[in-house]
Amino acid sequence: MPEPSTTAVRQTPSGVIHDIGYQRYEGPRLGRRQVFGALYLHGLRTAFGFGRSAKAKIFPWLVVGIVSLVAVALAAIRSQIGEPVATYAQFADAMSWLVIFFVAVVAPELVSRDLRSGVLPLYFSRPLPRSDYALAKLLALSTSLWLLLGGPQLLMFLGAAFTTKQGMRGVWNELLDLLPGLLYAGLWAVVFASVGLLVASLTGKRAFAAGGVVAVFLMTTPIVGVLSILPSRAANELAGLASPSTLVQGVGIWSLGDLLVEGDPGEMTIGGFGPLYALAAVLLVAGATALLLARYRKVAS
Amino acid sequence: MTLIATQSLTKTYGGRVTALADLTVAVEPGIIGLVGANGAGKSTLIKILLGLIAPTSGVVSVLGIDPTADPAAVRNRVGYMPEHDCLPPDLSAAELVTHLGRMSGLPRTAARERASEALRHVGLYEERYRPVGGYSTGMKQRVKLAQALVHDPDLLLLDEPTNGLDPAGRDAMLALVHRIGTEFGISVLVCSHLLGEVERICDTLIAIDGGRLLRADNISAMTTATDVLAVEVSEGTEELAARLAELKLPVARDGRLLLVPLADDGTYDLILGAVAELDLPLHRLDQRRHRVAELFATRELAHA
Incomplete structure (x- = not known):
């Protein structure tokens, strides 16, 4: 019988491990807030493909390119004809389908990839609480969506500010138009990020997650369509509640009024249900976030 | 701590x-x-x-x-x-x-x-x-x-x-x-x-x-408490076993090996003396530690 020796231990393969000695770490250890910030920034970089392969950069930057191009074109046309083609809020509405596709690509990139590779136990065995992980990702996605809409709005503003014929007063007026537009973009960002991230967090398969996100946002539109042609005025006015996109637009119509729908009330009417739309939007974001946190309390334990 | x-x-x-x-x-x-x-x-x-x-x-x-x-x-x-x-x-x-x-x-x-x-x-x-x-x-x-x-x-x-x-x-x-x-x-x-x-x-x-x-x-x-000496001779295993038994050493057989519990260094001397006395060709004499596995063997069998 062989001696239960430690030969294997002693025969350390010399070319593999060079011993320069292990050094203990005596430096500072950051607290929960800084770790949360690091994860948030990491998520934001991931959203735009930074620190990722070239393939991962294609789609986000394609979308960024398109929305920027549209913004520049709008600014150029405006400087020629002298009056705005679309308000800042209308621009955000017009870009909504691009936002949906951006969410469909980026949300799975942020959460499904981690589920798929099984890396979550490596996060959760560190001091960072599970809820911080989910919230940092949510915040990163919201910020990236807001930048996606807000950045081009800023381009439009710069175009308008430099070509205005009313001097500083014109710039000031333009700024007063821009700020509600940025807030409206923030609403788009928060609603789409919370719903999109929740859907993506349910599966580790990126294709399923992307399909799921698109389905939730686009498949609900026919319901709105059906409700809005029913022979009941209340049903028509409440129809927008059925889909996230029209819900956001409803809140916009209520809060921004003519910044979104100039003169012509358009196809969508919300009647006096504006506050209901706002409440529904708040509940949707809060509910989706709560479900996301519940999901991460359970997953990978 | x-x-x-x-x-x-x-x-x-x-x-x-x-x-x-x-x-x-x-x-x-x-x-x-x-x-x-x-x-x-x-x-x-x-x-x-x-x-x-x-x-x-x-x-x-x-x-x-x-x-x-x-x-x-x-x-x-x-x-x-x-x-x-x-x-x-x-x-x-x-x-x-x-x-x-x-x-x-x-x-x-x-x-x-x-x-x-x-x-x-x-x-x-x-x-x-x-x-x-x-x-x-x-x-x-x-x-x-x-x-x-x-x-x-x-x-x-x-x-x-x-x-x-x-x-x-x-x-x-x-x-x-x-x-x-x-x-x-x-x-x-x-x-x-x-x-x-x-x-x-x-x-x-x-x-x-x-x-x-x-x-x-x-x-x-x-492991230390249960150390044993393993003795192997090319021939005359029986004679050696009998001789060691006379010396009041509790000998156990394990195939061609004789196992003797190691009490102290004197055990070595006793065994070497016996081998020399009988003029047997000593093949090996080494200290054998119990594999830890043996400590669990009975329990593991019970659950098998």
Whole structure:
């Protein structure tokens, strides 16, 4: 019988491990807030493909390119004809389908990839609480969506500010138009990020997650369509509640009024249900976030 | 200081499946082997130590901290290497370990430095800039170990670190774990279902089966007390056995070997004297330590 020796231990393969000695770490250890910030920034970089392969950069930057191009074109046309083609809020509405596709690509990139590779136990065995992980990702996605809409709005503003014929007063007026537009973009960002991230967090398969996100946002539109042609005025006015996109637009119509729908009330009417739309939007974001946190309390334990 | 202490630790899932039953154990810093068959409750114990799951009842403390009360404080000082695959294939080892270092609270530059140090200590050099997806199993295991080391923990919890490795890879991994435990000054809890593997590198051994403690003790305490001398002669084994029996030595036969319990150095002299007296060709005479496995043999049989 062989001696239960430690030969294997002693025969350390010399070319593999060079011993320069292990050094203990005596430096500072950051607290929960800084770790949360690091994860948030990491998520934001991931959203735009930074620190990722070239393939991962294609789609986000394609979308960024398109929305920027549209913004520049709008600014150029405006400087020629002298009056705005679309308000800042209308621009955000017009870009909504691009936002949906951006969410469909980026949300799975942020959460499904981690589920798929099984890396979550490596996060959760560190001091960072599970809820911080989910919230940092949510915040990163919201910020990236807001930048996606807000950045081009800023381009439009710069175009308008430099070509205005009313001097500083014109710039000031333009700024007063821009700020509600940025807030409206923030609403788009928060609603789409919370719903999109929740859907993506349910599966580790990126294709399923992307399909799921698109389905939730686009498949609900026919319901709105059906409700809005029913022979009941209340049903028509409440129809927008059925889909996230029209819900956001409803809140916009209520809060921004003519910044979104100039003169012509358009196809969508919300009647006096504006506050209901706002409440529904708040509940949707809060509910989706709560479900996301519940999901991460359970997953990978 | 006691490294890990549990008192009547019990974990049941849904009130029906018992993963741990009344486990009471206390171990000192060093390299600790946690041995048990698959499903014995090893991973459950590790998750309780990390504060990832709460015990149904009982008390637990890691590095003097209660993980159920303050999991963040425990996790700050503990590194965990999971059993299963947990590496994103499209990141490089350097990126992943740096990121996880930051998640442990290291500042940006410190995380980068510590990541390359940790990867160097586990034996990954130029390849650390390649995507992990192209790594061999052995290299992946090393990355998993490096990410557990990056924040300089006081205790490493390694869940089946030799899983999926070939014999050479196993030896290299065990050598690495042994080095971490002895030279780095970091205590290590190594989980394995292979007793023969961990007993080579451990100071302390905890054996559990079906969630119950079989035995927890120092390796030395388990083995030295039962040392025997193995004597082999080319011929005349019977005569020698009879002669030794006359000398009041309790001889046992094991094939061509004669086993004599080692009382003190005098036992050597008695045996050598007997062999010389009978003029037998002595083949070998060596001290044989009991394999730790033998200490559990009866219990394991009982459960087989």
